[in-house]
Amino acid sequence: MPVYETKSRPAGLSRRKAMMAMSAGVAALAMPRLGRAADDTIRIGFPTPLTGPFAAEARDQVKCAELAVKLVNDKGGIGGRKVELLVRDDKLNAGEAATRTLELIEKDKVHAVVGALSSAVQLAVNEVTRARGVIYVSISQSDTINEVKDFSKFTFHEALNPHMTTAAVARQTLKKGMKVAHLVADYAYGHEMLRGFKRAQASIGAESVGEILHPFGAADYSTFMPRLMSMRPDVLCISNFGRDQANAIKQAVDFGIKQQMKIVVPVILHNQRLAVGADVFEGVVGGANYYWGLETQNKTAAEFNKAFRTANGGAIPTDYGAYGYSGVGSLLQAMQVAGGTDTEKVVAALEGLQYDLTKGPQHYRKCDHQSVQSVLVLESKKKSAMANENDLFAIVANDPGADEMLRSCSELGHAT
Amino acid sequence: MDLSLIIMQLFSGIALAAVLVITALGLTIVFGMLGVVNFAHGALFMIGAYAGLYLASLTGSFWWGLLLAPVLVGAFGMLIEFVLVRRLYGRSIDDPLLLTFGLSYILVEGVRIVFGSDGIPFPTPPQLIGVVDLGVGFFPKYRLFVIALVAVVLLVLWLMLERTRVGLIVRAGARDPQIMRVLGVDIGKVWLAIFGLGVGLAALGGVLAGPMRSVNPEMGTLVLAEAFVVTVIGGLGSIVGAVVAGLMVGICISMVALFAPEMATIVMFALMAAVLLVRPQGLFGLKGRA
Structure with a gap:
């Protein structure tokens, strides 16, 4: 040096x-x-928030993305070319993400970009990749980039979207005539989840008794609790992410909310359940893209877990980790089909791809490039019911993927 | 709007204020007496929560954690004063500010390395799990305990400062350290103790907040901002100011949460701006100090 x-x-x-x-x-x-x-290495850029409140999720994403790359390289790469993953810290900041993505494209000459966790960061990355005609596979659970305004043929969305998760969770938890209250983080993610829940509610025939928007990243939720209790709902939907989810549920439980109503979340987070413990999360129901316990009923999940355990000293992959694997994995499969990195060919291959990497068959819908996939609904187990320390959730439902789960192409503004 | 709801909201606000007051008090004492703006205060709050949790798991009891964490972290604060901050007395106010700002990064990163960057659960002590019926609604026992404990700590602090010889020296030292030296008081020792007390209060705030929030390396960031707002409203260096302003901010946040929940975070900054317009030195601040 x-x-x-x-x-x-x-x-x-x-x-x-x-x-x-x-x-x-x-x-x-x-x-x-x-x-x-x-040289002829295939380079994949991977911006993710390695520092900040979503660092735990981001690290799992990186581990799984690296695994996807390793498995392909072990089999000789793509057409003899090795694959390299270039991980960058987007710091959960849209500006930072745009700069890093631009660097990845201009300086590191990446062939495609996968990643981003937050909705705002995803939009920033997409802005850059779209302008430069580079393929971007987003693994953020917000789906604004699928709407025609931000969409481009280079834009793919591998993660679940708010509409899919809220519909699946509502189906399991809401019944006709039930009263529902909402505690919602006041930013894009929260608003999208609220919209999803309200739509599902309307179709089921449940009634909204109130909505409270809370500031993003708030540490204290106690001031919202008396009012939520005075609404006397049967179900409380808490639509926020990361530590906000852990703090909000913890404080709701402190106020004895669980004795009065059921707590439901659009996406139940593996790491947040670990962060506040079994007693707090007990009985909370939420959606998920992946849960390792799926291995007893799904062969792909068993194989994915096995590969991850081998590579990570027996640890299990988490929900967000699985996105890193399927996001990178589906792209690499498409490159195999396309026989290389030619953008037009890879886009066509992704559009025609049927892949099964973590939990069963998935494919990208033609009009908006949203991945059609199964949605899990999980219920957090109580401590005494846990077989081991990883046995966090019971699988309440596993809805197979179908185009009907998504908002229609015309609703998103795409020509049909 | 239903009266019982407003009373419940008042209680939430006071519980919120309790942690705010304790944390802001540490900040304001150190500024008032030493002229040091401690930017590591939030990080030390976080260290307090981790120390409390660690000691509680070591001894098997929350109470040992609550008792020992502020003492040990306070002692650590004295070490910081002795090794680092002491060298910057008499220099521009920016120097200790930059020092403690850098220190906060080291502390947060250190905790990330030792305990990981994920949150850790801090269970509520078993005696305080559950809710109490206040007649107007149910309120968590633990939060009532926090209110009571903070009231006791404030009383003890007040008695110490107003009724003892040590308190007299401290108050005099804040006014005019040079005269104190002339009178034969080793003011360096007083400053050491004050810095330790300030840090100990941050740690106490951290332990108390632990069971209400999840414990994570970044938990001090927001707290630091809140503590600064409270000290500025109350008047930099004013102890009474910190208490009154803490209560004002807590109750204000809580009441606004009832009517316009999405404004709950903004309101304290609005309150600060409003107070500064009318009284630039803060509610209880001395003129020319702020």
């Missing part, structure tokens, strides 16, 4: 000479990068 040499420079060396040595060092460092861009 040439840069380190400047540390041991003799005392008599002039500043100018030192500067020259340094710039030579920098140039030498930059060279392999240029060289690398010319």
